[in-house]
């Protein structure tokens with residue numbers, strides 16, 4: 001049996017409550033693993049994150065890049081959990097875990113019916129841009145314009161949420177079909193980095209709307225540039241991202257324009 005282990009996906013603004021947050025995540029990990037073993041489930045996909053790499057020492061970031069030097073409590077919980085899972089797989093050969101290290105998931109389902117609707121003010125870039133474009137917020141704050149990047153703003157590897165979902169299907173197929181056990185980590189990204197201002201421009205093109213922004217100070221914990229080498233996922237899972245920046249913006253805009261107030265419309 002294969003279980004999807006997304007239950008540990010972090011919630012909320014972790015920096016405000018790190019101790020409680022660590023406690024909840026780590027306790028949750030142990031409780032879930034025990035419950036899975038009790039039910040004879042020894043294979044699962046873990047939702048990890050590129051934040052396990054911290055400030056990249058080289059680019060693009062491969063799975064061989066050291067982990068653990070995280071810049072946020074959220075990243076540390078992902079790192080700690082991966083370490084627990086590695087030890088688990090070493091100590092008990094019944095377990096097979098695929099850890100998918102997500103880069104920056106964005107976009108929406110093509111139907112325009114399933115999209116991102118964060119509680120309160122969005123923390124992440126794409127939903128913020130979308131809410132400015134739709135007129136729900138006056139302006140985007142661009143965190144930092146003095147990074148060593150092509151335009152001074154932070155560069156990330158944005159990946160369409162449907163590509164990400166397809167990566168999970170491939171990971172589940174692998175788990176179903178292999179006899180091998182152990183811990184396997186794969187980057188899920190496109191391999192291409194875009195800056196905050198690249199994203200703003202692409203969104204304006206897709207939506208036909210102006211996205212007002214102001215350049216402000218850097219946000220604590222943000223790295224300058226992070227993008228993936230995702231060739232291992234291609235080689236081992238037969239997966240690679242198919243959707244580019246225009247599609248990410250078009251699909252986000254379809255969702256946001258059809259649901260200006262998110263799920264509150266329904």
Ligand SMILES: O=c1ccn([C@@H]2O[C@H](COP(=O)(O)OP(=O)(O)O[C@H]3O[C@H](CO)[C@@H](O)[C@H](O)[C@H]3O)[C@@H](O)[C@H]2O)c(=O)[nH]1
Pocket residue numbers: 049050051102103104105122123124125126128140141142143144153154155156196219222226
């Ligand atoms: O209002 C905003 C929000 C973000 N940014 C910038 O946009 C970029 C992307 O930020 P964000 O969308 O918050 O993503 P990250 O901080 O890169 O973190 C995301 O990507 C990680 C993987 O790398 C995941 O683990 C996290 O869950 C996810 O939030 C960064 O340069 C931010 O400084 C802004 O300028 N203004």
